[in-house]
Amino acid sequence: MSVRLRVVLDQITTVVDADQARAARDLTAGLLATAPSGCSVDAIIPAGGDVDIPGIDSVRRLGLGRREIAASWQVGIAPGVGGGLIHAPSLMAPLVRHDRVHDHDQVSVTVWDLRAWEAPQSMSKTNVAWQRGMLRRAARHADAVVVPTHAMAERIGEYAKLGDRVRVVAGAPPEGFAPPTDSGRRRAALSLPERYVVLAGTPADLEHGFRAAAAADIDAVVLDAAEGSEPVLADLAAAAGLPERRAHIRGALDTSDRAAVLMASSAFVATSALAAWPWRAMEAMAMRTPIVAVDSGVHRDVIAEGGAVVEPDEISDALVDAVGAGEKRARVLAGDRAKAFSWASAAERIWLLHADL
Incomplete structure (x- = not known):
């Protein structure tokens, strides 16, 4: 039958x-x-x-x-x-x-x-x-x-x-998730700097990411920002020590644009501890992007040894390492972990x- x-x-x-x-x-x-x-x-x-x-x-x-x-x-x-x-x-x-x-x-x-x-x-x-x-x-x-x-x-x-x-x-990760051949053009169209980290999380949690970017002396790109939230997030970045000009707030991007952005990112910072499948962290690992994530049950399950899963007050130190001395190792760990899915x-x-x- x-x-x-x-x-x-x-x-x-x-x-x-x-x-x-x-x-x-x-x-x-x-x-x-x-x-x-x-x-x-x-x-x-x-x-x-x-x-x-x-x-x-x-x-x-x-x-x-x-x-x-x-x-x-x-x-x-x-x-x-x-x-x-x-x-x-x-x-x-x-x-x-x-x-x-x-x-x-x-x-x-x-x-x-x-x-x-x-x-x-x-x-x-x-x-x-x-x-x-x-x-x-x-x-x-x-x-x-x-x-x-x-x-x-x-x-x-x-x-x-x-x-x-x-x-x-x-x-x-999405099937076939890979940087397009025109990645540079796509990032230019999005007005992104040459060196940056990508942040994802709820507005209430992004403060940790902005503070970490400021500590690492690097620009921050926020993905999936809600429409109309740019002024609020820019003020939040400034309050966390990251000048407004170095906080790049972007809304929902298509798959190719996200791949282009994540591939060139120095690191990905996941600041939300909500019980939710971490779509962007999974994509970042597929791009072999160093991962720093706030400690949560979901991040321990999904990211595990593929990145630095730390307490909120440890995110800055973890990011400084991920974009500095620990970058090569972090990229290998992220890429290896992505293969498990x-x-x-x-x-x-x-x-x-x-x-x-």
């Missing part, structure tokens, strides 16, 4: 989270590449969408757009989806009553971060309510809840009664998960 794994690809037409959308595509490609004999991969997509991932066996195109599906599934209405084995690379899943024992229906969902609980002020109220509501539905109806780190597996139980249904499946490996674990269920 053939086995079909149906993947929810909800961001085919409307990208809500670029990192999660890319992860869903890369994971799906990995599922196709690692499918056991007799198994195939199908897609469930919103109305108006089209799947451009080679190898998808069949597509279930629903009658509603993504926004309408999100609202419908939040209240447990999922017409036209059908049963079988369903994997959602996010919390966007048809979480309704089903019979895994007799009908062989399964639903697994993925939680990439716990910001809706740990830092709700960083999200819209609507998004917070949706995330929390969908995790409650997952607690009632999901056969498995996938998280990317063991630290998150321990934390998520504080917000939902999931018992032994939590599984850990790590993410990976791949979407093919993640896909194999998803296949095993559904086999176990």
Whole structure:
């Protein structure tokens, strides 16, 4: 009997989270590449969408757009989806009553971060309510809840009664993540200095990064800054001892621009201790960029020996070493650690998960 794994690809037409959308595509490609004999991969997509991932066996195109599906599934209405084995690379899943024992229906969902609980002020109220509501539905109806780190597996139980249904499946850098041939032109277009470190984290945490950049006497480039936040972050940098002209605030960049920026960076500093998959740190390691990260369960799980995971008051000293005497060693460690993660490996674990269920 053939086995079909149906993947929810909800961001085919409307990208809500670029990192999660890319992860869903890369994971799906990995599922196709690692499918056991007799198994195939199908897609469930919103109305108006089209799947451009080679190898998808069949597509279930629903009658509603993504926004309408999100609202419908939040209240447990999922017409036209059908049963079988369903994997959602996010919390966007048809979480309704089903019979895994007799009908062989399964639903697994993925939680990439716990910001809706740990830092709700960083999200819209609507998004917070949706995330929390969908995790409650997952607690009632999901056969498995996938998280990317063991630290998150321990934390998520504080917000939902999931018992032994939590599984850990790590993410990976985007497939083909590499600096483009026109990296220099891209950095010039972004008005970046010749020497800089990249910072990522919440505004409340970036002070540590700015202070470390000032101690290392190097410019700082902030990625993924929210629209309109540049004046606030520039003032924060100045208060931390880094002149405004040396703080370069940038918003969301496309994959090629990020690769160009990270490849040329002297170091990457991760200042957020939130329970969330560290997308940028993973990309930085793939570029063999020295890593300095604030101590947290997620960073200990993901970065581990691939970088310096230190207390907040030790970030400055760690960065001075990473961009100085310890740079060569730090680059080797980061690159070696990045090799431990791949979407093919993640896909194999998803296949095993559904086999176990």
